[in-house]
Amino acid sequence: xxxxxxxxxxxxxxxxxxxxxxxxxxxxxxxxxxxxxxxxxxxxxxxxxxxxxxxxxxxxxxxxxxxxxxxxxxxxxxxxxxxxxxxxxxxxxxxxxxxxxxxxxxxxxxxxxxxxxxxxxxxxxxxxxxxxxxxxxxxxxxxxxxxxxxxxxxxxxxxxxxxxxxxxxxxxxxxxxxxxxxxxxxxxxxxxxxxxxxxxxxxxxxxxxxxxxxxxxxxxxxxxxxxxxx
Amino acid sequence: xxxxxxxxxxxxxxxxxxxxxxxxxxxxxxxxxxxxxxxxxxxxxxxxxxxxxxxxxxxxxxxxxxxxxxxxxxxxxxxxxxxxxxxxxxxxxxxxxxxxxxxxxxxxxxxxxxxxxxxxxxxxxxxxxxxxxxxxxxxxxxxxxxxxxxxxxxxxxxxxxxxxxxxxxxxxxxxxxxxxxxxxxxxxxxxxxxxxxxxxxxxxxxxxxxxxxxxxxxxxxxxxxxxx
Amino acid sequence: xxxxxxxxxxxxxxxxxxxxxxxxxxxxxxxxxxxxxxxxxxxxxxxxxxxxxxxxxxxxxxxxxxxxxxxxxxxxxxxxxxxxxxxxxxxxxxxxxxxxxxxxxxxxxxxxxxxxxxxxxxxxxxxxxxxxxxxxxxxxxxxxxxxxxxxxxxxxxxxxxxxxxxxxxxxxxxxxxxxxxxxxxxxxxxxxxxxxxxxxxxxxxxxxxxxxxxxxxxxxxxxxxxxxxxxxxxxxxxxxxxxxxxxxxxxxxxxxxxxxxxxxxxxxxxxxxxxxxxxxxxxxxxxxxxxxxxxxxxxxxxxxxxxxxxxxxxxxxxxxxxxxxxxxxxxxxxxxxxxxxxxxxxxxxxxxxxxxxxxxxxxxxxxxxxxxxxxxxxxxxxxxxxxxxxxxxxxxxxxxxxxxxxxxxxxx
Ligand code: SF4
Ligand code: SF4
Numbered sequence: 001x002x003x004x005x006x007x008x009x010x011x012x013x014x015x016x017x018x019x020x021x022x023x024x025x026x027x028x029x030x031x032x033x034x035x036x037x038x039x040x041x042x043x044x045x046x047x048x049x050x051x052x053x054x055x056x057x058x059x060x061x062x063x064x065x066x067x068x069x070x071x072x073x074x075x076x077x078x079x080x081x082x083x084x085x086x087x088x089x090x091x092x093x094x095x096x097x098x099x100x101x102x103x104x105x106x107x108x109x110x111x112x113x114x115x116x117x118x119x120x121x122x123x124x125x126x127x128x129x130x131x132x133x134x135x136x137x138x139x140x141x142x143x144x145x146x147x148x149x150x151x152x153x154x155x156x157x158x159x160x161x162x163x164x165x166x167x168x169x170x171x172x173x174x175x176x177x178x179x180x181x182x183x184x185x186x187x188x189x190x191x192x193x194x195x196x197x198x199x200x201x202x203x204x205x206x207x208x209x210x211x212x213x214x215x216x217x218x219x220x221x222x223x224x225x226x227x228x229x230x
Numbered sequence: 231x232x233x234x235x236x237x238x239x240x241x242x243x244x245x246x247x248x249x250x251x252x253x254x255x256x257x258x259x260x261x262x263x264x265x266x267x268x269x270x271x272x273x274x275x276x277x278x279x280x281x282x283x284x285x286x287x288x289x290x291x292x293x294x295x296x297x298x299x300x301x302x303x304x305x306x307x308x309x310x311x312x313x314x315x316x317x318x319x320x321x322x323x324x325x326x327x328x329x330x331x332x333x334x335x336x337x338x339x340x341x342x343x344x345x346x347x348x349x350x351x352x353x354x355x356x357x358x359x360x361x362x363x364x365x366x367x368x369x370x371x372x373x374x375x376x377x378x379x380x381x382x383x384x385x386x387x388x389x390x391x392x393x394x395x396x397x398x399x400x401x402x403x404x405x406x407x408x409x410x411x412x413x414x415x416x417x418x419x420x421x422x423x424x425x426x427x428x429x430x431x432x433x434x435x436x437x438x439x440x441x442x443x444x445x446x447x448x449x450x451x452x453x454x455x456x457x458x
Numbered sequence: 459x460x461x462x463x464x465x466x467x468x469x470x471x472x473x474x475x476x477x478x479x480x481x482x483x484x485x486x487x488x489x490x491x492x493x494x495x496x497x498x499x500x501x502x503x504x505x506x507x508x509x510x511x512x513x514x515x516x517x518x519x520x521x522x523x524x525x526x527x528x529x530x531x532x533x534x535x536x537x538x539x540x541x542x543x544x545x546x547x548x549x550x551x552x553x554x555x556x557x558x559x560x561x562x563x564x565x566x567x568x569x570x571x572x573x574x575x576x577x578x579x580x581x582x583x584x585x586x587x588x589x590x591x592x593x594x595x596x597x598x599x600x601x602x603x604x605x606x607x608x609x610x611x612x613x614x615x616x617x618x619x620x621x622x623x624x625x626x627x628x629x630x631x632x633x634x635x636x637x638x639x640x641x642x643x644x645x646x647x648x649x650x651x652x653x654x655x656x657x658x659x660x661x662x663x664x665x666x667x668x669x670x671x672x673x674x675x676x677x678x679x680x681x682x683x684x685x686x687x688x689x690x691x692x693x694x695x696x697x698x699x700x701x702x703x704x705x706x707x708x709x710x711x712x713x714x715x716x717x718x719x720x721x722x723x724x725x726x727x728x729x730x731x732x733x734x735x736x737x738x739x740x741x742x743x744x745x746x747x748x749x750x751x752x753x754x755x756x757x758x759x760x761x762x763x764x765x766x767x768x769x770x771x772x773x774x775x776x777x778x779x780x781x782x783x784x785x786x787x788x789x790x791x792x793x794x795x796x797x798x799x800x801x802x803x804x805x806x807x808x809x810x811x812x813x814x815x816x817x818x819x820x821x822x823x824x825x826x827x828x829x830x831x832x833x834x835x836x837x838x839x840x841x842x843x844x845x846x847x848x849x850x851x852x853x854x855x856x857x858x859x860x861x862x863x864x865x866x867x868x869x870x
Contacts, residue, residue: 144633154780196643
């Protein structure tokens with residue numbers, strides 16, 4: 001945080017330098033910095049008569065009519081979907097139709113408005129655990145993406161769906177059936193997640209999480225056999 | 231509308247009101263001067279601001295010196311925070327942050343306030359900005375400020391009986407759908423799990439290991455009278 | 459001083475009217491409640507007024523209608539979760555509030571933030587200052603009768619939100635900051651878009667001035683209205699543009715520097731008289747200065763990481779979490795029980811309305827022991843009373859517009 005640790009930027013001007021010296025404890029720092037005074041001009045006769053400025057601003061407003069229209073006509077004209085867009089969170093459904101989620105409960109813990117509710121259960125698949133019920137209350141969800149960031153299985157990601165409507169409150173309580181989206185639809189976002197949350201480690205193995213609790217750490221390659229809990 | 235004349239003091243230095251030419255810059259003199267007045271210098275914390283603890287009885291004179299002494303001249307009161315330590319004696323602490331525009335220095339002053347007589351001298355005559363700060367501290371923690379001309383609640387409703395930032399006030403709140411004034415102080419509490427999904431008990435991890443600043447057992451306090 | 463803090467609640471508390479209380483409307487004083495649902499009070503502020511004809515004799519601002527207990531909630535949330543609540547303090551500049559909280563927590567835990575992350579934070583701080591000032595220009599225009607100002611100011615703000623959308627994924631209340639850095643990197647394409655927007659901004663500010671500064675109606679509404687002296691402003695704890703309009707060149711970016719501000723070149727404009735017109739001029743000039751800061755930063759954005767490489771405080775790289783048990787455990791530990799050391803920190807930043815400070819007390823647990831938010835809107839609002847008493851009733855709208863407080867931040 002110290003100024004020395006910061007990067008090289010254009011050297012500060014004389015004014016900024018005197019401010020820095022003032023910040024180091026020199027007395028009367030408020031007077032030590034030369035601050036530009038904002039200009040308060042008195043009204044000219046033309047402005048007092050009001051006709052000139054009135055016509056000028058009228059002309060300005062009028063000229064806008066011939067400029068390019070920048071309004072987005074929303075329901076017909078949608079926002080362009082960027083990969084960073086946070087829509088509502090959804091669960092990733094693998095090609096075989098099963099959720100990737102292992103019901104670890106981390107997203108449930110981190111969710112600031114407590115929108116997620118998970119009931120874990122056992123399964124015969126190698127991952128051993130899966131959610132029996134997984135509910136997100138979309139009225140509570142603030143689309144913060146914390147769940148996506150903490151999920152250790154890449155099982156919950158933000159979709160591009162930001163228009164959630166319903167007639168009753170129950171319509172907004174999404175269960176597994178509504179939440180599971182085929183992985184093919186979520187390719188863009190998953191790629192974005194892998195790229196972004198790789199963080200400082202550009203060599204991190206950004207492949208999909210392995211199925212069945214099998215850990216293949218490249219650092220351990222050849223040293224021991226991958227552990228299979230079965 | 232005619233333009234108003236310029237403020238006489240507007241273009242000059244704000245500190246001009248204080249006597250001119252401060253004697254010496256105060257890194258250590260500050261501590262010495264405050265210790266002489268009865269303040270106790272506490273160890274620095276992470277933000278490296280000078281921290282002082284002042285006895286409740288000495289606080290009016292220390293505050294006066296902090297504001298008026300040209301060697302100190304803390305012109306601006308930045309913040310007043312009331313803090314509750316249920317297991318400490320005295321239970322409450324009022325934390326003041328002061329900023330000297332002359333020296334560009336920020337200090338923190340703590341005044342302990344016992345639970346039996348939760349009262350501390352108001353500094354509104356030295357820093358008029360203390361008005362709302364102190365009303366807020368009274369509203370949230372229940373510390374009274376003697377000498378404040380208008381100590382009402384500011385954020386909570388006027389007839390609210392509790393002080394929500396005390397540690398024994400539950401975060402879910404206590405049902406306030408009835409007027410406590412009309413019900414004669416009889417408490418009506420309700421089950422608090424109505425709209426919370428089941429199984430979401432996220433008890434925070436506490437690594438304080440018996441620190442005096444521990445956490446309470448969550449029993450609600452008895453209601454107090456809403457107004458001072 | 460007593461006039462500033464005097465308790466005046468009803469007509470009967472006032473001294474008798476000089477001409478005597480008459481029996482008709484022209485001669486008696488009137489109590490009037492403005493708000494809490496008045497369009498000119500910017501949210502839910504109630505002003506209890508006592509009027510003598512058109513003159514305001516006494517006023518009592520009533521706040522607290524938007525109180526959501528954020529300080530209480532903070533004691534029951536993890537440090538990362540509290541970012542979502544700081545967003546909703548001053549909802550016109552959510553990211554600037556997040557920066558304030560991030561700096562506080564990082565100071566407590568002693569986390570070094572890489573240069574690029576600091577630069578991105580400085581950039582979003584200035585964007586948020588612009589966002590708040592643009593809304594202020596639009597709404598202030600509407601309040602003083604220049605309705606088309608709203609359209610022009612919101613045009614720029616919409617484009618700004620599109621930029622923020624691309625950076626963070628959300629248009630407002632972004633939840634973008636992380637302890638130790640930011641949530642995602644700034645891409646080169648986005649930097650180009652930002653540069654384009656920043657380059658166009660000074661021209662747009664000139665347009666605002668064309669519409670307002672020389673306008674006689676605007677002059678008459680703003681000049682000499684709501685004047686306070688520098689002495690009064692300091693006594694009342696006023697900070698930010700409202701303090702600088704009285705001639706005191708105090709800006710926390712200079713006085714108690716944080717982020718990259720010590721290395722940046724910018725001016726701190728000050729006013730001369732401390733009236734509504736000066737507050738307008740100071741804010742307009744601050745918009746130009748923000749554009750200047752942004753240009754320097756976007757042209758010289760340092761390379762490097764956007765989040766600290768700190769295995770104990772930051773979530774580990776995601777790809778390793780998938781494949782390695784050690785990082786998996788780190789991930790769980792960091793999310794559920796990240797505990798900074800015991801201590802206390804007060805960290806202030808210069809938000810659009812003044813000094814936004816977080817006083818954080820930690821007992822070494824996974825959640826704060828006490829958080830006190832020093833909100834500039836709350837403190838600046840105290841100046842409303844001395845500004846309004848003695849002025850005309852219709853001036854109150856102009857005073858509120860020029861003071862510019864956000865009730866979400868005021869009531870917390
Ligand atoms: S996006 Fe945020 S609020 Fe929504 S479910 Fe995920 S963690 Fe909860
Ligand atoms: S964090 Fe991921 S794996 Fe764990 S419960 Fe949530 S979605 Fe499932």
